[in-house]
Amino acid sequence: MFVLERGKLIGEEEPALIPKLSLVLLLLVFTQPLLPQTASPSAAPTAAPTSDTNARLAKLEQQAADAKSSADNAWMLTSAALVLMMTGPGLALFYGGLVRKKNVLGTMMQSFALMAVITVLWALFSFSLAFGPGNGFIGGLHHLFLKGVGAAPDADYAGTIPLETFMIYQLMFAIITPGLIAGAFAERMKFSAMAVFMILWSVIVYDPMAHMVWGKGGLLNAALGGRFPTLDFAGGTVVHITSGVSALVCALYLGKRVGYPREPMPPHSVVLSFIGACLLWVGWFGFNAGSALSAGSLATSAFVATHFAAAAAAAGWAGAEWLRSGKPTTLGAISGSVAGLVAITPASGFVKPMPALLIGLIAGVFCYWMVAVVKAKFGYDDSLDAFGVHGAGGTLGALLTGVFASSVVNPIFKDTQGNTLPSGLIEGNAHQVVNQLVAVAISWALAIVGTLVILKIVDATIGLRVSEAEEIQGLDLSQHGEDGYHWETPA
């Protein structure tokens, strides 16, 4: 009886185990009658097979758990590597191709420097600030120097993978987020100022935002009892709104590039941007599907939603400009795919494939309009459209998540009896849109205030912009003493 119950329990979790379990049961049936024949008819021998079976079952359960853990861990380590690939080379190439030739290294170096600097911060204290136990706004110093971050899982975050895997996976998000801002101040910020700005921004804006949305006890956490449960699967608020809105603040604070918009500043290599965008698209599978924090069907669902949104958005952007100006551009198509990936990020683990297509299509057209019409109207120099794509696309995605979230895809809300509650507006949970709005407002506010304070501090101490002469010379030479291209140098 006991054996059967256990068998049923495990069988529910892992259907593949049923054959193995029936083998054990068969074994049990055969060994029971056999044993009394060989042993003396006392009480002890009949007790022996039961405890033996229990031990073997316990071992089997352990092996099943280990197998699931290994499978999940394999996907999560792969995902972590994919997300790192989004920053270098993905974002570095995407942004690097969009700037003028004289700034290609300076721009790529901004992405790469974050891979180094943010990693060190994360190891020392940032992981603890973002994911350690704390209050509703920020984690504490429980995991200072990665204390207590090892092979044992943290059941609140991801019960089947080592906390160390969770830590390294989350680090890759912390790296790329400030990297996205660089698109707004491209071609004119000092490298030293950029480094200090990014360090401060990561601690003052990113860590608290990550804690509020994803950390235990965070104000906006949907799964771990937040005050305003927000649906943000992979970082629509945490990553894209914070970076995109901060980008706008940077563009406004720093002012325009010398010569903008009088001088033409076309991308020096759409080819580089193209390669970068394609790497971003592939890397995004790690970003979104990896956010399932396991290798099961939720990861598949997020993978599919991610891909569908990117495709629809590429078609949306390129189609919109085709209608408006007569030609579908390569840069438009790849920018559209990135816009779709941004918008689906918060929704990826909550929506079905058809809403994913719709979210992508809307994002492609909306972000094109933001970049081609709104930016020109207001005249701010968001050089590489970090706000137009990440700020606008992230905000759109966060709100649409509240509309299209489906409890069939992800039963995130439950009542006290464990029954699944509706997720988004289309299922009748209109209040979710309000929660999403609260999260959007908080991330906008934190990004604006935090970024302004940091810019003031850096401006007053070491200064933000390169001199006009250095800007005309280009960041490659003035900041790094290098030149990206030596194609015309004599042999």
Next chain:
Amino acid sequence: MTKVEAVIQNSKLEAVKDALHEIGVEGMTVLEVRGHGRQKGHTEVYRGREYSVDLIPKTKLELVLPDAMVEKAVQAILTAARTGKIGDGKIFFTRVDEAIRIRNEERGEGAL
């Protein structure tokens, strides 16, 4: 001696080169250049922003020829480089006083 400078469409370089080889022209210098005459360039659009590109990539050939060969060479270029559309380019002539082959200091038309 006459220097012939021909600015032509990039796509016509191979045809012009072959035509010149056929009539016995032995040397030439080819440069990638940018410029415009009456053809006023084109427009490029990046993320909805228009950039007018008025300096168009062109190919420039420089030949220094014995006077007897000039007319034949010009005919060869005219035939090979013409598409009949705007932007086909121009040919310029300049008198050349002297030519020296660096290897053996040969002078005049023998140096060409």
